[in-house]
Amino acid sequence: MELLHDDNYFMKQALIEAQKAFEADEVPVGAVITIDNKIIARAHNLTQRLNDVTAHAEMQVITSAANYLNGKYLSGCTLYVTLEPCVMCIGAIYWARLSRIVFAAGDPKRGFQRAHINLHPKSTVSSGIMESEAVKLLNKFFDGKRK
């Protein structure tokens, strides 16, 4: 019998990615993409290492999932990400036709919801899954930077 994982399980995997970003002195955001209850791509923010503002976790994981599926559209896939996607990333999510987006912490300053951007009508969004863990890691990072 195959074990069916839930949103908490997959968000925990995204948090493991965020922790890797933290350890590399990157803003700690991580993401995974699943299809049929399996992870097909994992990534974390790489803007510092790649010296590239476009290297957000979501962008990396979308590119990686498309490589895995050998097709650029991610219909039927779910994105788990530890922080609310920004305008750039929600645009990429739209183009990739991801079916479902689950994010942990909200981003009132830079998140897509504040910018009133509509998702693809076939996409759904859930939020708040493991929010406190994601916020804790982000605060730890930014508190460390302020010192």
Place this chain on the structure above:
Amino acid sequence: MELLHDDNYFMKQALIEAQKAFEADEVPVGAVITIDNKIIARAHNLTQRLNDVTAHAEMQVITSAANYLNGKYLSGCTLYVTLEPCVMCIGAIYWARLSRIVFAAGDPKRGFQRAHINLHPKSTVSSGIMESEAVKLLNKFFDGKRK
């Protein structure tokens, strides 16, 4: 005496990139980034070849310019692009802190202006430079696809 180029010159260079995309059977959008009246990066849409929805001309050229400058912020730079940037690309333009954006053809369906997204307050936008040439190439591409 150094020759100072104008917006028409740089948009023509972006159109040369768009033509390369056309010849590779990609949606023909091209872009260049300049600083101090010099081109530091050129790119065109590669979504088909890279099998990646994030590989728009603007994303490619921002990454390339950041590599050239060895810094991820493009303050003082101008982006010339043959089509109005989409939501994803305007998000990247925001993060990259580009000072000026010049686009040729408008994109009433997918452009950032329809989505009412604000640019960085320090950025400026101009449009319509060599618009008819850009539209002609886009129409030639999409008319060919409909046949």
